[in-house]
Amino acid sequence: MPRKTKADGRAPRRAGRLTALIAILVCGAAAGGLVAYRAVSDEATERPVTTDEAGRLALSRLNLYQASPVSVVLTADEGGGVSIRVEGIVDYRNHRGVGRYRTTGASGPMDHGLIVWDTGGLGLAPEPAGTGPTGAPTAGTGTSTGTGSDAPAWQLAEHIPRQGWSPRTYTADPLDAGLNLLVQLGADRPDNPLLLAQSGARWLGRDRIDGRDHDRIAGPRAQGAAPDGARSPLTYWVDGDGGLRRVTMRMPGLGTPTTVDLTGRQADAKLPEAPRLTG
Numbered sequence: 001m002p003r004k005t006k007a008d009g010r011a012p013r014r015a016g017r018l019t020a021l022i023a024i025l026v027c028g029a030a031a032g033g034l035v036a037y038r039a040v041s042d043e044a045t046e047r048p049v050t051t052d053e054a055g056r057l058a059l060s061r062l063n064l065y066q067a068s069p070v071s072v073v074l075t076a077d078e079g080g081g082v083s084i085r086v087e088g089i090v091d092y093r094n095h096r097g098v099g100r101y102r103t104t105g106a107s108g109p110m111d112h113g114l115i116v117w118d119t120g121g122l123g124l125a126p127e128p129a130g131t132g133p134t135g136a137p138t139a140g141t142g143t144s145t146g147t148g149s150d151a152p153a154w155q156l157a158e159h160i161p162r163q164g165w166s167p168r169t170y171t172a173d174p175l176d177a178g179l180n181l182l183v184q185l186g187a188d189r190p191d192n193p194l195l196l197a198q199s200g201a202r203w204l205g206r207d208r209i210d211g212r213d214h215d216r217i218a219g220p221r222a223q224g225a226a227p228d229g230a231r232s233p234l235t236y237w238v239d240g241d242g243g244l245r246r247v248t249m250r251m252p253g254l255g256t257p258t259t260v261d262l263t264g265r266q267a268d269a270k271l272p273e274a275p276r277l278t279g
Contacts, residue, residue: 046204049203051193057196057217058192060236060243063241064092064262065092065186069091069266069267069270069271071262071264072099073261074086074182074259076173079253082105084101084103086102087099088115088154089269090182095183096183098154098157099115101124114127114160115179116165117183121170125157125160125165152269154270177249182260195220201220202217202218203217204218212245215237215238218234
């Protein structure tokens with residue numbers, strides 16, 4: 001289950017530093033993808049980004065913003081054999097997301113429910129039992145499998161009153177860091193490609209995801225975020241048009257990075273107003 005804020009206040013302080021780091025690191029790009037990929041590049045070593053690569057990286061946040069609302073999948077390794085998967089929608093015009101989360105441990109499923117988040121924090125709620133795809137009550141749905149309903153999470157969230165959500169601010173846990181990063185990836189203007197290149201963005205390779213080539217790029221390094229010469233903790237996958245596909249975030253002490261998949265526009269999705277808990 002997503003962890004709660006620690007009573008001694010240490011997590012909020014760590015979360016504050018992490019939020020500031022994310023705000024700086026997300027100055028250049030985004031991407032996504034949990035889909036299996038294969039390397040297609042003949043180049044064996046990393047190098048500084050070219051002018052073209054920096055330009056596409058600079059456009060990627062604007063492209064994501066213009067594609068809103070966008071389907072997303074996030075996976076986070078919480079340590080101790082526990083992982084969390086979030087499938088949902090993000091609207092980058094108001095920096096809000098809604099989805100389902102599933103927590104899995106070494107012995108199998110642990111917890112599930114609905115999740116909403118924005119730049120200030122997140123909220124959790126149980127999935128409504130017996131809710132059909134149109135939001136109308138139905139008989140015998142979701143109770144035996146524990147998956148709630150086949151209805152999109154944004155539709156289910158419309159039927160949960162504000163008091164039905166359990167809100168909290170972000171902590172430094174991998175899930176929280178990933179959600180905080182994810183909701184800030186889109187922007188209403190492109191970044192400066194020259195600054196991206198000067199800040200240490202590096203080309204790492206080229207991968208093929210869902211039949212399309214993507215450049216894998218280590219992001220710009222924020223001052224103090226990584227030792228001199230070290231890579232940014234963020235890696236982006238950007239296609240030839242500046243489209244965003246994957247972003248991964250390396251977390252201290254964890255071998256598996258938090259991964260975000262951005263799978264395309266969902267024009268019919270509408271984020272409900274009620275779960276706006278932190279803004």
